[in-house]
Amino acid sequence: MTDSLHILLTASIWAAVLRIATPLIFGMLGELLCERAGIVNLGIEGIMTVGALSAWLAAHAGLGLWTAWLVAALVGALFGAFHGLFSISLAQSQHVTGLGVTLLASGLASFVYSVSVTSAGSPPTITPFSPLLLPFIHAPFLQATAPTYLAFALAALLAYVLWRTPLGLAIRLVGEHPQAAHAQGLSVVAIRYGALCTGSAIMALGGAFLTTAVFNSFVINMVQGRGWMALALVVFGAWRPGLGLLGALLYATFDAYQLRLQTQFPNIPYQLFLAAPYLLAIVAMIPMARRAIGPQALMKAYVKGDR
Template identity: 60%
Template sequence: MTDILAILASAGLWAAVLRIATPLILGTLGELLCERAGVLNLGIEGIMTFGAMIGWLAVFNGADLWTGILVAALSGAAFGLVHALLTVTLGVSQHVSGLGITLFASSFAYYLFRLLVPVAGTPPKILPFQPLQIPVLSDLPFIGPALFTQTAPTYLSIALALLLGWVLFRTPLGLAIRMTGENPHAVEAQGISPVLVRYGAVTAGSALMAVGGAFLTLSAFDSFIPTMVQGRGWVCIALVVFASWRPGLALLGALLFAFFDAFQLRLQTALGGQVPYQLFLMLPYLLSIAALAVTARRARVPQALMQPYRRGER
């Protein structure tokens, strides 16, 4: 019990929560945007892997960190275009197309990495994003080290969650996106092309996912390791359901999830090998499943999710 209190009282825990949450926030927002327009994107796991690899590779080859983020975003957008081509223009199964994108993007990432980066005993490193020093706030006792020692992309991801919430619920563009996910025929009747909206949402959403992946190699860590995404993409898909397709709740869900993840990591060291470490590592996945079981029935699913839209066909 005192162990648990000591963990909760350490600023390191709360700093870790924000760090662990960042890729989840970005991935969840990306998936949420796709699904709000009616397209399930199971490519997320592969897109995050590719974003992590290509962003790192760009920086490794001399680009600056923000260029790395941009390169990752562009690669994600490219995979998003392929997914949109298959699921929106052709209207094939969104499940299978997404899984295909994941298999392709991750194996392509491994292929390029093996081809372009010399094999070495220790994985090559880059200089990642450094924590931002915010005047006054970073110097506050406890709150400073707990909340204000993050890197720039973390603050950016939180801002993006608020921005996406505003766009979706307060702008005509957001109305068009949400309507496309509910009833694309009605969108067409308003003179807006649901095809165009879906293309835009899937492309932009996939770019966000790739940036989430790139955060892993450019900020949380400094090298690329195959399989480092470790199911984060699938967790993001669960978080979208948990958040009932609302960006604000998605932010909250990602933070909550990250809290449990950071907490189990520290509990693991505190208990020092009395319990097999694999049990702790299982917790995040089991937690996602439990969260789905609790929220799935109550969640308001976009009504046209996974429904291909073909003009003049019902």
């Protein structure tokens, strides 16, 4: 038991927590932005997958890592626009459209990967991001890659924009009462498209992190449900970036801890350890979800002139 508790005092586990949490933070922030504007984006899993592939292909083609991230963001934004065509312009079901985007993006990523990598051996690798040692921070557990710091900065920026700027007020008003927003002279369609495309671009960065910082190549199904977990984190965080960030770190702590406990208790089936973070996350989310109140116009199609 002492050894199990000692794990929490090692620098490696906290470095792992930051690494595990980072793609969840990007996914959560992207989904939160979409939902604050009244759009549930169930395409998140597929968008993260195609973002991972886009970044890896761009880096493998010789582009810089940050340029590869820009490519991933642009691809994510394109899928967001495709989502918006059906869910905003055509006022179709957001659930069905989102699931369609996930199937399309995942299938397209698999096809492009199979065409790009023709060899039967291991896929080509790239040189990923290296840990960034900040000169004013000497804590070993904060030796993360630059995208991790970017994720935390983006959470602070999104919180500031949503609650401290006219743009954020417009986004929240569109998500709460689009008719009132239209009466104030705001373009509900334009704001929803902007939030959906920007949020989808941020989601894609979560996938890009996997191929350019955690691993150095692309693997089919490497997202492994992180998109769905990010959806749950939005509810856990009551549609607020700060609480969503806390939820991502909490889940990542559970996950990093169970990986190390597997070596401490080899006689216990590893499947129990793998399930533990999800069970603990569900238990932690129940009281938060009961108190959370989402945007009032969430999942409701806006048709100009309707009341």
